[in-house]
Amino acid sequence: MTGSDATNPHVTVDVVLPCLNEEAALGWVLGRMPEGYRPIVVDNGSTDRSAAVARDLGAEVVHEPRRGFGAACHAGLLASSAEVVCFMDADASLDPAQLPRVAGAVLGGGSDLVLGRRVPRTAGAWPLHARLGNAVLAANLRRRTGASLRDLGPMRAARRSALLALGLSDRRFGYPLEMVLRAAAQGWRIEEIDVDYLPRAGRSKVTGTVRGTLRAISDMRGVMAATRPR
Template identity: 85%
Template sequence: MTIDVILPCLDEEAALGWVLGRMPDGYRPIVVDNGSTDRSAEIARDLGARVVHEPRRGFGAACHAGLLVSSAELVCFMDADASLDPAQLLRVATPVLDGRSDLVLGRRVPQTAGAWPPHARLGNAVLAGNLRRRTGAPLHDLGPMRAARRSSLLALGLTDRRFGYPLEMVLRAAAADWRITEVEVDYLARTGRSKVTGTLRGTLRAVADMRRVMAEIRPG
């Protein structure tokens, strides 16, 4: 069975070699270039990945563009910055393949002191706590490595195209009575500076996007 792996990408030329080189057999990478100014698209293509160009800037726009072009029954999402090991995609995909879960998120476990800045980790913990109270899903992390069936994701009708996309996915999945679970995955120090936690502007933008999504999607 082929599984598509959607990798939103913005200037990740330094990380893509490691990421694509560790992709498991049967996992087909779709690199969604979201306006990179480096050689990300060229490198990804040379390494055998399918490259999709999404001109509309935004994390959600890139993720959804990959979802739309995917043709696999099951899809995974993960960052392209080498903070997550593609070899561990099997951990998040297996519960969906086995029929035990509808949406699986990778709960990040830092492997080095600098992998997860304290302010980002605290913000994530607060958000996960809010999600547990609102949805009842046993989540401790809004993990970027995740797996679900493509047709089911499309049926959720996700509309956010910014940093609120992964949060909207969980909220709408919970509203649809999906079985949502998490498994532990290693969290590594990313290659290069984060577009979100690495800058004050990025952090504030992500917080604003997620607050907006939380306000718009009320518990069912």
């Protein structure tokens, strides 16, 4: 790192983008990446041209053959080299231009983990059943961690060395939840920043199918049971 200001163009922040068949969205996502934020697209077995498109647009591409959201996220974390690492979805539901909002408090030393709280900007951006499920999960997190969280936001930032020290083990949909639980158990300063939530490109692998939704619920229940509260 060459600075601590999120608006400094010389600051380098690595941005991990787990990717499964997001060819249609990557152009918009990578085209809006802020200066100083380096995208790492983790291809998790795509059958479209996601990897080629990402590479052509200048992103570093990492191939993670083990299927699973957590597997892709962790492969990107291991491939990163910046002091601060961000995570976000590659489906155009989140605007990379807002990454400095999320990374700012980590870069400045005021927070250890910052999550982007999703604020829907259109009626169809966040299905009601998914929003209700997220609200229940956030309530459980508040009770378990004491952190004032209203969303398990997929756009987030933390320091690379600290994330690696957490010893995250889930490699499926429980990875983002395990990160928050383990961070809280270690006494991290956790905060939430509002970010726009937009209609994604294509169908969600989680909320778009019954199978995906049930798998995510199962993974998160397992993480909740296995992670000791603070």
